[in-house]
Amino acid sequence: MIWLTWRQFRASAAMIAAALAVLAAVLGLTGPGLADDYTTGIASCTTASGGCEDFLSRFFGDHQSVFLAVTAVVLVLPALIGLFWGAPLITRELEAGTHRLVWNQTITRTRWLAVKLVLPGLAAITAAGLGTLAVTWWSGPLDKAAENFPRMAPMQFDARGIVPIGYAAFAFILGVTVGMLVRRTLPAMALTLAVFVAVQVAMPLVVRPHLIPPVRSNVEITASNLDGLSSAGGPFRVETTGPAGAWVLSSHTVDASGRAVETVPLTPSSGPCAAGGPPEQSIATCLAEIKRLGYRQQMTYQPASRFWAFQWYETGIYAALALGLAGFSFWRIRRRLS
């Protein structure tokens, strides 16, 4: 049975393996150069007067498109596995009628399905594992430079660490299960994609923020955490940044009584926040006025230190989903499918 499974699987396995090989080649060729640039850049900027901020933003800007492309590959890989390995696994047999041939050899359906799930399932886990490992290694320097994409934030979190392995296992078994229910390859692929995307969108929006209760903080608005004061001529809106690397879930300004407000009663046309004069000084005056009026910033966020805890929780959730679907598919093949 292992031979037959491999014989049927090897063409689609080769497709994903080739894609991974291309990815590995690109990363292998560019990775060392990227790391060198980063080391030399950091070495020179720490001794310079302006600090490293300029260097980091320039470094990230230079490599942003590759960084995003590589991240996208890791995000898309599980979906591809679900579509091209999972969905056709059973539907191809049902469409060609070959299930009636193979189920009448001296092998029970349960064992047949077990081998068919385990072999490509392990391949899916391996592919996703290699993909995330390579990308995590390659983008190490960029992850440090990418201030706007902290490690905890959805896109980066999804493409780093061990969660892609969970995604791949889930996508694969999702494809198999949908295929069993739909029984036709193309509709099964479409439905697998739709369900997988829905789950992947729902996870960071609905589930992940609450895996561990987020940290709540109420901080003074200072020059170091200020992200910007924006105004369309009227009162200012205050934007702040969270702690380094944190995933900020909510952030709003509150007044002295603790009520959330959209804006502070200061405008760019007059008063302490009026435009004009040296920028540092006017910002300082403006912030001092905001502080005097009692405005503070209230935030909820998931700190960067929880990265691995979240990675394990989420991988566990996806593994549980995958096991549940596998259990369902075993029940289905024994009782209902024919």
Add this chain to the structure above:
Amino acid sequence: MTAVIATQGLGKKYGRRWALTDCTLDIPAGRVVGLVGPNGAGKTTLLNLAVGQLLPTAGSIEVLGGSPAASPAQLAKVGFVAQETPTYAGLSVADHLRLGARLNPGWDDALARDRIEWLGLDPRQRAGKLSGGQRAQLALTLGIAKRPELLILDEPVAALDPLARREFLQGLMEAVAEHELSVVLSSHLVSDLERVCDYLVVLVDSRVRVAGEVEELLASHHRLTGARRDPATLPADQHVVSASHTDRQTTLLVRTSSPIYDPAWAVGQVGLEDLVLAYMGRPAHTADSSRNERPALQVHSSEVHR
């Protein structure tokens, strides 16, 4: 000898439609059984129940004394050539033999190779490139080389041209003679089965109409021709299977175990094909009419008692 297929009140329902109803059969071992009936009569359903491809909605089925497809041992005993003889289009003939060898502990590799050679199939040829007849032969080879006790074939020759049909059935009969297989095969054409079967099951409208040894069936059915008369006037032990009338003449096909002495009839023999066609042609409501009358009578009699 144990029955190869024994069913008790077996039924299978798809949604609201019964594909097979109240099927009770006891097919002895060592026979070549023809399962015949029009398309959609429930032949495929019955065979799929026998190989465990389907689970029954009602009743029970035992194949060679065991529950279908319940264990590897049971699977090893029953070979199945499914409808349209499916094979893996992307795998070569040699791959199929390898599949058979890997998945069946009792695989007879020499038999499989000899058969492929005898058929003149190129082992490197992909199954998708084979003709319908060749594909059917490949599927049959897989079924035989597994060395089952019972081989079940679902409409194996339906898609084949007359020459391929004859070759296929010939190959099947050689295997039966050589390996002492019991065989159940279905067809909607009696002519396919006539030469090979010694036991017949006729399935019409999801019900078993008649089942038995071909010789017994032929011996117990007679064609009666005579002056026109009402079939209801026949003796009680003569069951009318079909009746046709012209202005002057009545022709009946009757089943009876006792000899027919009535001099009014010219008694003739019935061929297997005519016999099956008579059962197939009989409208379902005549078969059920006795059933429908009974409740009415019961109601009537209970009223009388009151």
